[in-house]
Amino acid sequence: MQEELRLHMPQWQGGNLSDYHLSSQLLSWLLPPSGGPEETVPVPSPGAAGSLRTEDGIVAKTALLEQARSARRAIEKHRPDRVLTIGGDCLVDLAPIVYLNKRYDRLGVLWIDAHPDVQSTKETPHAHAQVLAMLLGQGDPDFVGEVEKPVDPTMVMYAGLDEWSAAEDEVLSGMRLRQTGAADLMNDSSSLLDWIDEQRITHLAVHLDVDAISPAHFRPILFNKPGADSGFLQGVPRGRLEPAHVVRLLRDVAAKAEIVGLAITEYISWDAIQTRALLAELPLVGD
Template identity: 40%
Template sequence: MSSSSTKTLRLHFPQWQGGNNHAYFFGAELLAWLAPESDDPVEKVSVSFDEQTVLNNENGIVGRQVLIQQITESSQLIARHQPDNLVVLGGDCLVDLTPFAYLSEKYQDKLGVLWVDAHPDIMTPEQFSHAHAMVLRALMGEGDSDLTQFVTTPIKASKIFYAGVNEESEYEAQFLASRHMRVCRPEAIRSGDYLPALQQWIVEEKIECLAIHLDLDVLSTASFGSLLFRNPHVPEGTYAGIAQGKLTIAEVLGVISQAAAQAQVVGLGIAEHLPWDSLNLKKMLAQLPLLSR
């Protein structure tokens, strides 16, 4: 619970269009149900859902128009509350665009972003058409103008600390190197060797507040099954060449707790929950006698 002197807004944002995968919607709904109850205000972004919906590539971004509508609504909900802290339960990774943009404007150079993810999310429509892979690049004030219009205070590369990124593409690797971005690999997290780098980042950048993005795909499929890469309905090899998470829940919690001990957490976004077993059971129940309509 938030203290009486601060205000936390919980934003439920079951966006699926940014990853062009209907399962993100149900994943976000279940995530919101699983999350501890809160006495803080809760808002839900209106997200249309029909499994028959097919999204088109609109000038480089799949589902561009509906995404901008949803992002606009999320921005309006945040502006209505003017919170000190934000919790975001998504949906695909694009759900953190307006919440983190708001926190960047509010806390300015005091804010650092801990990006716990297997992927750097710095694509533009020139490299990829799914907007969930563009979110951090947009937060840096770069990329498609329909996304960057929501970012009034771009986040500097030096204010970002990656945890869990691995096996990035050549384009991604070149971008991270060119911006001298701090990247903590899964091996360093597993061994504990990341701590000096994390502490140095917080001290050097004078970070007082943290916004933490947690993409659940940073977890390994061996330790957590509700991930894109465990989709039982796609042919083997569908995700070949795409980086997969290598961490356990305990390792992720360790990184976040170490960071939270050194700076005040003002934002937490959780995304990309894909509970295939629950989704399959939901569909099965809908076809059983006395349960189906």
């Protein structure tokens, strides 16, 4: 019988956004009960002293490295066949994919995201936008040192990626990373299925950043921050998929290859965050 590890990782420093911390915990609570082992990676609460110190151009580098290593130790403790990771920012998928890429010879990495996550410290100090580059063997030496076996670029496919910067294009073009935009995935999953066949992929690790979904069709994502002005995150690409598209494409690829990894990332429960803020101001509660 296959064993599935449920890895809870309320990491927020990779995107320097405290809202990921509470939201990840809520997402873990929303899941149905697990019949297998569960582990929670220790993550300091937002506001902890020194947790956002910038080193080598990366915000909270020391904390993030320790959290990645804690995740690796939790996974290796169980050596599961499958890993469900509940984040947190996108960097939570570093250790799970490293583990799965060593375990399975023909592992494909399906990156469902509106952003390619291949930036370097030249473009951003936030490690969550660098994680796929790290998995491919590029970027900060300490994080790349955690990647014992870099992912083969031919085994990577983006889903729902429509826009990227010139700097990101250098990586995408240089490594010939394949991508399918949202429009091509609205009616069928053929491009993903063709990739699975061509690369003889037997197992899949799926990275699901919920911002691949259109803000108009899914509320709990960064772009829907309550009270944000019209210029909020101007110029940052928005996802264009709908929830039904994501569900369908995952069912389609699961019929072709076994999904052994799923990371759900960058979920932000604005309703819960607003409720907590209100409660903190109430008599007897806030006191």
